[in-house]
Amino acid sequence: MPEPSFEPIEPIRDRGPVTNLPLPRFVSLKASEANVRRGPSLTHRIDWVFQRRNMPLEVTEEYENWRRVRDRDGAGGWVYHTLISGVRYALVTDAHIALRTRASEQAAAVADLEQNVVARILECSEDWCRLNADGYKGWVPKTAIWGVSDAEVID
Numbered sequence: 001m002p003e004p005s006f007e008p009i010e011p012i013r014d015r016g017p018v019t020n021l022p023l024p025r026f027v028s029l030k031a032s033e034a035n036v037r038r039g040p041s042l043t044h045r046i047d048w049v050f051q052r053r054n055m056p057l058e059v060t061e062e063y064e065n066w067r068r069v070r071d072r073d074g075a076g077g078w079v080y081h082t083l084i085s086g087v088r089y090a091l092v093t094d095a096h097i098a099l100r101t102r103a104s105e106q107a108a109a110v111a112d113l114e115q116n117v118v119a120r121i122l123e124c125s126e127d128w129c130r131l132n133a134d135g136y137k138g139w140v141p142k143t144a145i146w147g148v149s150d151a152e153v154i155d
Contacts, residue, residue: 016062023062026147027069029055030085036077040066047077054089054118056147072146088121088154090131090147092140099138103128110138121147124154 014023032053037044040063050057050071057076061068067084070076072091098109103125111133113119119133128139129148142148 016059018062018064021059024058024060026088026149027057027059027067027084028087028089028147029053029057029083030087031083034079034083036069036075036079037066038077040064040068040078044078048075050079052118054087054120056089056091056118057084059084088147089118090121090129090145092117092119092144093146094144097140097144099131099133099136099140101138103130103139105141107139111136113140119145121154124148124152126151126153129154 015021016023029050029052032051034050035046036048036050038047055071057069057071059067059069065081066078067081068076068078069084092113092115095115097113099111099113100107100109113133117133119131122130122132122137124142127142129142129145130137130139142150
């Protein structure tokens with residue numbers, strides 16, 4: 001008789017050993033400048049400095065009060081936990097994308113967002129996210145931004 005098998009109800013995700021939050025996960029840069037270090041301590045060399053407040057980052061590891069993060073281009077390192085926030089922002093990756101009144105390509109455009117605009121994520125469905133970009137609120141396809149995972153829904 002074959003062994004019984006089962007499928008998990010939810011995909012099994014890794015959890016951070018410090019926060020018990022999912023890994024990887026998206027966060028944003030709370031500070032206007034953040035030293036990015038080669039390792040998780042002040043004794044490690046600074047490789048570069050992130051200089052854009054609210055820039056979305058992806059946390060990939062945790063060690064004590066340090067978080068290993070990466071940006072859209074994969075550049076990253078270790079930053080101190082107080083320099084990042086759970087407030088969600090997205091980076092526009094398309095050259096131009098219309099911010100729409102509804103989650104539909106046929107909806108009226110509210111504004112045109114250019115590549116590298118950083119906007120606050122208000123909510124996301126399976127395929128669309130509602131953003132606030134400099135006071136303009138509207139919907140964009142998830143495929144046009146970085147800072148939210150494909151299957152993630154944000155209320």
